Amino acid sequence: MTGDAVNESLLRELVPAVIGILVRRGADFASAEDAVQEALIRALDTWPGDPPRDPKAWLVAAAWRRFLDAARAEASRRGRELTVEAEPPAGPAPATDDTLRLYFLCAHPTLPQSSAVALTLRAVGGLTTRQIATAHLVPEATMAQRISRAKRRIAGLPLDQPGDLGTVLRVLYLVFNEGYGGDVDLAAEAIRLTRQLVALTDEPEVAGLLALMLLHHARRASRTGPGGRLVPLAEQDRSRWDTGLIAEGVTILQGALARDRLGEYQAQAAIAALHADARSACETDWVQIVEWYDELLLLTGSPVVRLNRAVAVGEADGPQAGLAALAGVDPGLPRYAAVTAYLHERAGDLQRAAELYAEAARAATSVPERDHLTREAARVRQLPHR
């Protein structure tokens, strides 16, 4: 390693592999993960002044030492012999899918989602507890507790069983949607972890999720305006979209779709790709987007998909058709009022639209969304009534 700056991303990439090595040497997952976290914090502290020649060997040695110290302390507390050899046995050749098993374990279906997110970020992503806590706006002690409770819950689960890929993907998508927080860019982190998962698996849905993330990420710069204002898709400055990410997302998506095993992430990515493909909002291929929403609805039956589909129908076949497509959608859904407001505005019922935008603002679940909808209500009230 050269220079003063610790190559933090390299360090973090090593974390799951080092946990895997400790587990193969006989450590249980919970203790191994704790030991690697401590070694990681030590590395962040000392590497800038004293960079190791072999970062991975350093991390393995430091973590193993910490594991032994903790195991000895625990053994003497219980008055028992330490069963793990102080000298590590020459383990079997590193199993390449150690990391994949960690994904499954950390996102185990028995874990609450917030715990799965935290554990995945720490054990697979190599983030420190403090970084995870800052990103989620909770005290560090709270996050540490959440993580150790999660580890207790999965204690005793074998690392070598096939896991539930669907849960892993849900957890990664959740991380992606958490966006920024503190000094960690969670969206970028989710992309990194999903990229790694694509390399470890052979599932078109994993590729579909990666494509979906890349296509959304490509638009990130254009999604907020001056003062952090939310800019809706139709008004975004498309010249600010990252064409490199879009091209990569589309290529990955095409590869996945060619496998002919459609899933919800591929379908969502296809919709995102159609938006990315339009040079202006009015060139959007809404007819094809509606078709993809139909597929998505068949796959998920989700009321949120039904709601979003109504917007697409409104664009493809006119606002009345969009309003008709809302029939049977639960009005209690978040964004229901916002969608109805938009369709009424397009249908020319400005009075109703303004009232609905104001209602939507009251029901908004985030400050930027609330401000945006308040502004929409204000904008519609300014329009000359036809």
Added chain:
Amino acid sequence: MKYLLLKHYRGGPAHFVDYGSMDQWTPEEVDAHIQYMRDFAARLEETGEYVGEQALAPEGTFVRYDGEGRPPVTDGPFAETKDLIAGWMIIDVESWDRAVELAGELSAAPGPRGEPIHEWLEVRPFLTEPPTVTE
């Protein structure tokens, strides 16, 4: 000393000026108001007086214990609650006077035609930790 600056949707003294709900303003007036709030928080961060802020959704529900083995009882939401908190900002300042000065500034956020809205804000001192030296 820490103080809570409480913003109410409803409650407190009668409006000094009735500026109407924000969705009745022009979009530019809405933007200017939001920008003023952001600038205010940024300025307090620079002076080292900003602790945090939080906005709350208007709808809430009252909940109470209803005895062993029974689910909690809920009541509300109440459309006509007299006092409804919209959110807060926490500041850490030298004195009560400074807290009042800052609340006054925040209340001068612009509304329709760029006029200050003169919104009532409630200032509440935090109860502190007991002092280390007590005798």
